[in-house]
Structures are given as structure tokens and as C-alpha cells.
Amino acid sequence: xxxxxxxxxxxxxxxxxKTEFKDRKSSVLSELSSxxxxxxxxxxxxxxxxxxxxxxxxxxxxxxxxxxxxxxxNVDSLSQVSRHIKQVVTSAPIPDVLTSEIFNAYKKxxxxxxxxxxxxxxxxxAVL
Numbered sequence: 172x173x174x175x176x177x178x179x180x181x182x183x184x185x186x187x188x189k190t191e192f193k194d195r196k197s198s199v200l201s202e203l204s205s206x207x208x209x210x211x212x213x214x215x216x217x218x219x220x221x222x223x224x225x226x227x228x229x230x231x232x233x234x235x236x237x238x239x240x241x242x243x244x245n246v247d248s249l250s251q252v253s254r255h256i257k258q259v260v261t262s263a264p265i266p267d268v269l270t271s272e273i274f275n276a277y278k279k280x281x282x283x284x285x286x287x288x289x290x291x292x293x294x295x296x297a298v299l
Contacts, residue, residue, distance in 0.1 A: 178220035178269055179276045182213045212280035220269055228263035 182201045197215045204210040225231050237255050242248040265273075277283075 176268060176272060178217055178272045179214050180217055182210060214276045224266060224269060227266050230259060230263060233259050
């Protein structure tokens with residue numbers, strides 16, 4: 172079972188045949204869970220959540236604009252635009268509904284969300 176918005180999918184509840192996952196690690200963990208292996212409680216944030224995050228913050232348009240400024244013959248230009256894109260994504264606020272679903276998912280798997288705030292996990296640099 173996932174979240175109401177479709178932003179979160181719990182691995183223990185997914186069959187590996189479903190198409191919720193695009194990355195190999197999530198697919199393998201889900202498959203192992205369905206085969207009866209003891210996988211720690213975990214979840215993934217779906218592509219739908221990422222798309223919602225990008226849309227709410229106008230990130231696609233910003234990236235398109237930045238890519239239009241690249242001189243592909245100049246490595247420094249490419250590096251500079253890459254840094255700008257990273258800054259656009261990492262500085263954008265996470266939508267409240269997604270933040271709420273992430274904290275609820277951590278609560279559901281037994282992790283105190285106040286610890287996550289202290290560890291600055293909300294922006295996704297750390298993986299539990």
C-alpha cells in the first residue's frame with residue numbers, strides 16, 4: 172500500500188511485478204520481500220512525487236532555460252550550468268503534502284521524524 176497521493180510506496184507491500192519502481196535497488200528489495208526475505212521496513216518516493224515537486228516549483232522551465240545557455244563546446248560552461256541546475260533543485264521547497272507524506276511514512280516504519288530533522292535528511296542527502 173502506498174500513500175493517498177501516490178508519492179510513497181512501501182516496499183514490503185509491493186509485488187516486484189508491479190511497475191511502481193524504475194530503479195533497480197527498489198525492484199530487487201521489493202522482489203526479495205515478496206519472496207519472504209526479511210527486508211527492513213522501507214519505502215521509496217515515487218516518480219510522481221518528483222514530478223509534482225518539479226511542477227510546483229517550476230523547475231522544468233528553469234532547467235530548460237539554463238540548458239539554453241550552455242555552450243556545449245566549453246566544459247566550463249557545462250559545469251557552470253550543471254551547478255546552477257543542482258542549486259535550483261536543492262533550494263526549491265518541498266511541497267507540504269510531500270513533506271507530510273514522508274514524515275508519515277517514516278512514522279509508519281517506526282522512525283521518529285524529529286530525528287530526521289536533526290539529521291537534515293529531509294532534502295535526501297542521507298539514506299537510511
